[in-house]
Amino acid sequence: MKTQTAPEFDVAAIRAEFPMLTQTVNGKPLIYFDNAATSHKPQCVLDKLDHYYAAHNSNVHRGVHHFSQLATREYEGAREIVRRFINAASEKEVIYTSGTTEGINLVAASYGRKFLREGDEIIISAMEHHANIVPWQMLCEQIGAVLRVIPINDDGELVMEEYEKMLNPKTKFVSVVYISNALGTINPVKRIIELAHAQDVPVLIDGAQSAPHLQVDVRELDCDFYVFSSHKICGPTGIGVLYGKQHLLEQMPPYQGGGDMIATVSFEKTTYNVLPYKFEAGTPHIAGAIGMGRAIQYLENIGLDNIAAYEYELLDYATELIGGISGVRLIGTAKQKASVLSFVIGDIHPHDIGTILDQEGIAVRAGHHCAQPVMKRFNVPSTARASFAFYNTKEEIDALANAINKVIEVFG
Amino acid sequence: MADLNELYQQVILDHNKKPRNFKALDTPSLTQEGHNPLCGDHITLQLELDGDIVKDVGFQGSGCAISKASSSMMTTAVKGKTKAEVELMADEFVKMVRGELDPEAQENQLGRLKIFAGVKEFPARVKCAALSWRTVQAALEGAAQAVSTE
Numbered sequence: 217m218k219t220q221t222a223p224e225f226d227v228a229a230i231r232a233e234f235p236m237l238t239q240t241v242n243g244k245p246l247i248y249f250d251n252a253a254t255s256h257k258p259q260c261v262l263d264k265l266d267h268y269y270a271a272h273n274s275n276v277h278r279g280v281h282h283f284s285q286l287a288t289r290e291y292e293g294a295r296e297i298v299r300r301f302i303n304a305a306s307e308k309e310v311i312y313t314s315g316t317t318e319g320i321n322l323v324a325a326s327y328g329r330k331f332l333r334e335g336d337e338i339i340i341s342a343m344e345h346h347a348n349i350v351p352w353q354m355l356c357e358q359i360g361a362v363l364r365v366i367p368i369n370d371d372g373e374l375v376m377e378e379y380e381k382m383l384n385p386k387t388k389f390v391s392v393v394y395i396s397n398a399l400g401t402i403n404p405v406k407r408i409i410e411l412a413h414a415q416d417v418p419v420l421i422d423g424a425q426s427a428p429h430l431q432v433d434v435r436e437l438d439c440d441f442y443v444f445s446s447h448k449i450c451g452p453t454g455i456g457v458l459y460g461k462q463h464l465l466e467q468m469p470p471y472q473g474g475g476d477m478i479a480t481v482s483f484e485k486t487t488y489n490v491l492p493y494k495f496e497a498g499t500p501h502i503a504g505a506i507g508m509g510r511a512i513q514y515l516e517n518i519g520l521d522n523i524a525a526y527e528y529e530l531l532d533y534a535t536e537l538i539g540g541i542s543g544v545r546l547i548g549t550a551k552q553k554a555s556v557l558s559f560v561i562g563d564i565h566p567h568d569i570g571t572i573l574d575q576e577g578i579a580v581r582a583g584h585h586c587a588q589p590v591m592k593r594f595n596v597p598s599t600a601r602a603s604f605a606f607y608n609t610k611e612e613i614d615a616l617a618n619a620i621n622k623v624i625e626v627f628g
Numbered sequence: 629m630a631d632l633n634e635l636y637q638q639v640i641l642d643h644n645k646k647p648r649n650f651k652a653l654d655t656p657s658l659t660q661e662g663h664n665p666l667c668g669d670h671i672t673l674q675l676e677l678d679g680d681i682v683k684d685v686g687f688q689g690s691g692c693a694i695s696k697a698s699s700s701m702m703t704t705a706v707k708g709k710t711k712a713e714v715e716l717m718a719d720e721f722v723k724m725v726r727g728e729l730d731p732e733a734q735e736n737q738l739g740r741l742k743i744f745a746g747v748k749e750f751p752a753r754v755k756c757a758a759l760s761w762r763t764v765q766a767a768l769e770g771a772a773q774a775v776s777t778e
Contacts, residue, residue, distance in 0.1 A: 565692035567667045568636075571753060575632045584668060597668045597690055626636050627693070 225526045230518070231607050233258040244577030247612045252397050252425060252556055252603030253581055254447045257511070261451060264510040268503045276502055277476055277493070291502050294509025295492070301512045302442060303433040304459050308491035311465070312505055315456035316424040317347040319443030320391070322458055322495065323420055324351035326468040327441075328389070334360035336388040339412075341366040341374055341403070342593055343396040346586045348422045352391060366392070368593060372399035372548040379408065383415055390419045394426035398587040398601070399548030400531070400556030402430075409438055418464065424448060428605070429527060429554045431520040434459050446504060451511035455504030458495070465491050472497040523606040527555050530604045534613045538602075541620055547599050558585075558599040561620065564627045566600040572626060573600075576619040578612075634746030635753070636693065639701075644693040649703035651686040661774035662763030664755050669695040673763045680710045687760065694753050698744060699760035705741055711768055713737070718761040724748070725757045 231237050236256040239246045248256065268290065274283035276291045298310050313319045332338070338352050342365050356363050364387075366379045374392075390412045395402050409419045418440035426432055427444035434442050441464075445456040460468075470477055470488055474497030479487040488494045515523065534557050539546045547558040561569060570582030581601045584591045591598060602616060656674035663670045669691030676684040685703045690696075702721075706714045720736045723729035727748035731738050747757045766775035 565667075567692040567753070567756065568694070571635070571750060572632060574752075583666070626632070627641065 225522055225606075227526070227607065227609055231609075233260070234607055235259060235262070237607060241577040241579070242575055247576075247578040247608075247615055249602035249604065249608065249612070249616065250579045250581050251428070251605040251608075252448075252585075252601065254453070255428060255450050255605055256607070257450055257452070257507075258514050260514055261507050261511045265452060265503050265507045268506050275499055287502060290506045290509075291500070294505045297509040297512050298457055301516065302457075302459055303435050305435060306462060309459055309462050309465065311458040311460065311492045311495045312500055313443070313456045313458050314454055314501070315445040315447070316422060316443045319441075319456060319458035320348055320420065320422065321351045322471045323391075323441050323443075323460070324355045326471045326495075327418075327464065328352075328355040328361075329359065330467070330469055332359055332361050332388050335386060336361045337364050337382075337384070337386045338362070339364045339366060339379070339382055339387060339390045339392075341392045342368045343372065343374070343399055343401060343403075343587065343590050344391075344393055345397055345422065345424065346588070347424075348391055348393060349589070352389075361388070362386075365589075368401075368590075371550050372396065372401045372590075372594075373550045373552075374401075374403055374408075376404065376407065380411060383411060383417070385415070387412070387415060387417050390417055391422070392419070393422040393424075394432075395429060395554050395556075396548070396587070396590070397425050397556065397603075398558055398585040398590045398599070399550065400553040400558065400603075401548060401550040402426075402552040402554050404552075405439070406437055413438065425554070425556075428515075429520075429524055431524070440464055446508035446511065449508075449511055450514060451508035452501075452504045455501045455508050457508075462491065465495070470494050470497070474498045476500075518606065524554075526606050527604055530608055530610065530613065531555055531557065533610050534602065534604070534616070537613060537617050538620065541617065541624070543624055544620065547594050547596065555604045556601060557603070558601045560596050560599050561623060562627075564623060566598045568627070569600045569620075569623050572623045573616070573619050576615065576622070578616055578619055580616075631746065631749070635750055637743055637746070639740075639743055640697040641693065643697035643700040647687075647696055647700035649686050649700065649707075650688065652688060653684055653686045656686075658767045658770075660763050660767035662759050662766065663774060663776055664691070664695065664759050665776060666755060667692060667695075669756060669759055671695070671699055671760055671763055673699075673760065673767055675706075675764070675767055677711075680712075682706050682709055682711070682714060691759070692753075692756050694747065694756040695759050698757045701741060701743075702760040702764060705739070706764060714764060715768060717741070718765045721761045722758050725754050 234256045272286050274287040276288040295307050295310050299307050367375045412419045420441035421439045423444040428449045442459040447453040477497040543562050566582035583598045653674040657677040658675040660673045671689035674686045687699045725747040731742040
């Protein structure tokens with residue numbers, strides 16, 4: 217259990233910790249609503265990165281010298297921070313990756329090629345990011361497995377009855393997103409996992425969007441794999457985490473070969489290192505891991521539950537205000553949602569919306585959000601998406617509403 | 629500072645709403661696909677040639693206001709022109725939206741197309757404006773594949 221921090225949510229104090237939030241665009245203060253793409257970094261994370269390079273820079277797991285020891289201690293210390301953050305049973309279950317995408321590719325390549333066979337079925341959903349579609353398609357092409365897709369309803373929720381029907385003795389893997397980046401839907405992943413486990417099918421949860429917004433306990437969820445990226449939780453880019461249950465990771469072959477992932481090497485035979493290093497070939501993103509650890513501490517200090525509650529307030533406010541503007545159609549109206557407001561305005565192209573909002577200093581994403589099947593499902597080429605973080609304010613949402621009215625004015 | 633009114637001028641908005649030559653040709657000499665992967669803009673362009681002259685032109689597809697208006701105005705500009713004239717205009721247009729040609733200071737054949745000069749202030753939108761011209765260039769060069777602005 218996490219301890220609750222003070223109920224008072226001081227957004228002004230929080231904003232003061234993010235240097236990017238003092239930037240201006242076209243002479244106007246930046247209003248950053250592209251948090252689902254990447255979050256900003258607080259000063260403490262930037263300081264931590266600086267400090268590693270300026271005062272600790274050395275390779276890890278190699279030298280007996282002072283700074284290599286220091287760097288290793290910090291790098292492994294970050295792994296323990298991650299372990300606690302997701303409540304994994306052991307640090308052996310925390311694999312550093314370059315991000316969510318690599319985590320999924322690792323599981324598809326390593327677990328997939330070892331345990332899946334021709335004719336086996338892999339289940340994903342219709343609201344997956346391309347990163348949770350393409351690695352499975354590539355695996356299917358290689359081994360002759362079949363991809364099955366859980367459909368979504370008009371609100372952007374998974375049709376669970378279809379999922380239940382889809383599970384069958386040929387099902388060998390399930391990989392679904394916790395929170396949709398394009399729709400904001402929070403999926404009932406606990407139920408998805410229970411149903412799969414009833415048939416001994418392992419489940420990967422794509423946590424790219426859940427890590428910043430929800431307190432996740434991998435043991436409580438009982439997921440077999442959980443992946444997320446540091447840069448969406450206020451940490452640096454280029455680093456992320458694959459959590460896997462130890463007994464599964466132990467059975468999986470290495471994903472990449474190289475230094476650090478071996479125990480001994482000769483030209484006749486190489487033996488592999490123990491977990492988690494078996495999956496971490498080459499010099500890792502040391503500063504990244506340390507920075508990610510600091511970012512997690514920062515979020516935990518505010519409290520993930522406090523963050524979730526505040527962001528829910530923002531989403532609620534935005535849904536009512538923006539959704540109430542005549543001509544605006546919200547894409548993704550699930551009952552359980554987090555922090556994402558995807559919308560279209562009549563037949564105005566989202567890129568035109570994006571340009572006009574940018575003139576007002578408002579950064580949104582306009583496009584297909586790397587989820588083209590979702591766009592097709594809702595019969596739109598793309599959407600504009602405002603995605604919120606705990607450092608956003610209702611005043612900023614008011615400015616978004618005004619800017620949307622300006623878009624409507626221009627295109628009248 | 630970039631001025632929004634320079635980008636979304638009335639003429640551009642009008643062409644976006646009522647694109648000219650938004651049609652398929654019955655007897656096209658050339659058909660060319662063009663797309664802009666960044667925003668999903670897509671255009672199918674058809675040209676009917678009479679010898680060296682563009683006798684008729686039509687386009688279909690979907691895209692943002694800038695790409696649609698640019699396609700529409702491109703079709704009205706190239707009709708009746710020779711291939712060489714179209715190629716020159718395409719070259720000048722692309723240079724103008726990239727900020728490499730100042731239509732007020734340098735000699736050019738752009739005429740009414742000068743209205744797109746403001747696009748250069750919006751780097752993210754240059755590809756939108758250029759798509760139709762890239763596509764007509766590819767058509768005349770006899771490109772085998774769909775042209776992409778990437």
